[in-house]
Each structure stands twice: as structure tokens, then as C-alpha cells.
Amino acid sequence: MAFKKILSVTGADHSDQDVAIAARLCAEVGAHLSVLILSPPPLVMSPPPLSDGTSEWPRQRAHAIAALEQRYSQIERFSQDAASLEKISREIHKLLRATWRCYDVDVVNCDQASVGDAVRARALCNDLTIVGPALLNDINVGPLVINxxxxxxxxxxxxxxxxxEATLSPRRVLVGWDSRVEASRSVREALHLLAGAEEVRIALVDHEATCTGSGAEPGADIATYLTRHGARVSVDLLASAGKPVAMILAQHAIDTSANMIVMGAYGSRRLRERLFGGVTRWIVGKPPLPLFLAR
Structure with a gap:
């Protein structure tokens, strides 16, 4: 499926780096860009406690002063957040007017617990979400956006x-395959990319232990499927030698000069933050590669 509508998520304290990456990818394939700016929730102030004029007045007065100081601090912080939000919104509009005119920008006020729901509501109506460097470096918001x-x-x-070097027209793609549903969905979602690539390498790690495929040879079934969709496919059988599968795939992608890795995203709700951390650890000390994930 070709990508016609792409989502980019950023925060009020992020730069416009992620949006610039998404805009360039949208221009590459002629897609509409939807930008979601996550803003801190509006400040809700409660009235100060009332004094009844009794002997408790000194203590109540001290509490009231402390409460007022706290509110002034909250107002100052909120004003700073609002100024930061206004600045990044102006920068994003300026950037997109200059680089890509098919876009919309939305701002949502939400606390940390609501980030996932806000992103989900918009991702449902987009073909693809781009998670860029700023989100990857944000350990508080990044995992919630992934979720x-x-x-x-x-x-x-x-x-x-x-x-x-992100692209939606990769020349060489490595597909991590293990015959699971998640891997099949990642291939299906990336089918347009795979069919247009010059080379697609299907990598199976410890295939005898992890795959029961229906083909005569390991990987023959998915290779046949992709070939019938126009992809130019070869199959690589890899041994883990006790190393993590993710590390083996990342290194093989580098060794074969792949422009992108395509694989399924695994893990229960309890393990999702581990996936996010694993994604960022893959590329430490190695040339970074875009990673296409589907669940």
C-alpha cells in the first residue's frame, strides 16, 4: 500500500527536526503530512482556603502564602510552556510552508497518561507514523508515542x-522473518516499499529453531509471496551464536548495505517499553538505519 497520509508527533520542548524529516519523506512520495504537537495540560487553579478568623489564622496564613507561591511558580512554568509551544508551532508552519504545502497541524493538551490515547486517535487515520530522533531521545514521551x-x-x-538517511524509496531492504503474524504484517505494510526496492534480503536467524515454514526451503514461502508482488528477493540464513536476534539482524543489515530494516514488533503491553529501549540500543556504535515496524 502506498503511503498517502503520514503522522509526525512532536512536543512543545522538541525541535522541529522530526517534522522536517517527516516533511521530506512526504515530499518524496507525495503524501499529506499531519503534525501532532503534544502540549502540557492547561493550568487549573483551585481557590485559596478561607480563614475563619480564629486562632488558626497564623497557620492558615502560612499555608495560604505557600499555596500562592506554588501557584505563581505553576503560572510561570505554564507561561514558559505556552511560549515554547507558540514558538515551535510558528517554526513548524514556517518550515512546512517552505518545504511541503500538503499538511495540517494540530495541538493537543494532555498529561503523560493521555499521550498514548491522543496519538492513537490520530494514528488510526494515518498510513504511517514517523518516530524521529527527538522522540527517540525523550524517554518520557517516546515510549508512549510508540505505544x-x-x-x-x-x-x-x-x-x-x-x-x-531515511527514505520511503529504499534501494536495499533487509526483512527479519520468523513466520510469526507480526513479521507477516510488517511485510504486508511495507509491501509497496519492498516491491519498489532493487534488492530485498529475507533474513532468518536460527531458522531450524524459530521457523516451521511451509516452503521446501527455509524462507521459500515468503520469498515466493514477495516475488509475486514484484520484489527482487534473496534469502539469508543466519546463526545467532548466542547473540540477540536484533543484534544479528542489525549487523547483517550493515554488512549488506541495507537502507532499511523491516520487522515485526513483538511483546505484550508489559514489555513495550523494553522494545523502545531495544530499538535505541540496536544502533549504539553502529551506522544508524531506519527501522520499519508493524504489530
Missing amino acids: GSLFDTGKPVLVVPEGA
């Missing part, structure tokens, strides 16, 4: 780490 856009929607996510 909302990937795990809670069934829609794919393209993770673009710092320094990666």
Missing part, C-alpha cells in the same frame, strides 16, 4: 534514529 501509534492501532511506524 499509541504502533501497538494500539495495528498501523506501522518508521523509526528514524539520529544520523539515519
Whole structure:
């Protein structure tokens, strides 16, 4: 499926780096860009406690002063957040007017517990969500965006780490395959990318232990499927030698000069933050590669 509508998520304290990456990818394939800016929730102030004029007055007065000081601090912080939000919104509009005119920008006020729901509501009506370097570096918001856009929607996510040359027209793609449903969905969601690539390598790690495929040879079934969709496919059988599968796939992608890794996203709700951390640890000390994930 071609990507016609792409979501980019950013925060009031982020730069416009992630949006610039998404805008460039949208221009590459002619897609509409939807930008979601996550803003801190509006400040809700409760009235100060009333004094009844009794002997408790000194203590109540001290409490009232402390409460007022706290509110002034909250107002100052909220004013700073609002100014930061206004600034990034202006920068994003300016950037998109100059680079890509098919876009919309939305701001949502939400606390940390509501980030996933806010992202999910918008990801459901987009073909792909781009998770860029700023979100990857935000350990508080990043995992929540991954949860909302990937795990809670069934829609794919393209993770673009710092320094990666992201493209939606990759020449060489590595597919991590293990015959699970998640791997099948990642291939289906990336089918348009795979069919247009010059080379697609299907990588099976410890295939005898992890795959029961229906083909005569390991990987023959998925290779046949992709070939019938126009992809140019080869199959690589890899041994883990006790190393994590993710590490083996990442290194093989580098060794084969892949422009992108496509794989399924695994894990229960309890393990999702581990996935997010694992994604960022993959590329430490290695050339960064975009990672296409589907659940």
C-alpha cells in the first residue's frame, strides 16, 4: 500500500527536526503530512482556603502564602510552556510552508497518561507514523508515542534514529522473518516499499529453531509471496551464536548495505517499553538505519 497520509508527533520542548524529516519523506512520495504537537495540560487553579478568623489564622496564613507561591511558580512554568509551544508551532508552519504545502497541524493538551490515547486517535487515520530522533531521545514521551501509534492501532511506524538517511524509496531492504503474524504484517505494510526496492534480503536467524515454514526451503514461502508482488528477493540464513536476534539482524543489515530494516514488533503491553529501549540500543556504535515496524 502506498503511503498517502503520514503522522509526525512532536512536543512543545522538541525541535522541529522530526517534522522536517517527516516533511521530506512526504515530499518524496507525495503524501499529506499531519503534525501532532503534544502540549502540557492547561493550568487549573483551585481557590485559596478561607480563614475563619480564629486562632488558626497564623497557620492558615502560612499555608495560604505557600499555596500562592506554588501557584505563581505553576503560572510561570505554564507561561514558559505556552511560549515554547507558540514558538515551535510558528517554526513548524514556517518550515512546512517552505518545504511541503500538503499538511495540517494540530495541538493537543494532555498529561503523560493521555499521550498514548491522543496519538492513537490520530494514528488510526494515518498510513504511517514517523518516530524521529527527538522522540527517540525523550524517554518520557517516546515510549508512549510508540505505544499509541504502533501497538494500539495495528498501523506501522518508521523509526528514524539520529544520523539515519531515511527514505520511503529504499534501494536495499533487509526483512527479519520468523513466520510469526507480526513479521507477516510488517511485510504486508511495507509491501509497496519492498516491491519498489532493487534488492530485498529475507533474513532468518536460527531458522531450524524459530521457523516451521511451509516452503521446501527455509524462507521459500515468503520469498515466493514477495516475488509475486514484484520484489527482487534473496534469502539469508543466519546463526545467532548466542547473540540477540536484533543484534544479528542489525549487523547483517550493515554488512549488506541495507537502507532499511523491516520487522515485526513483538511483546505484550508489559514489555513495550523494553522494545523502545531495544530499538535505541540496536544502533549504539553502529551506522544508524531506519527501522520499519508493524504489530
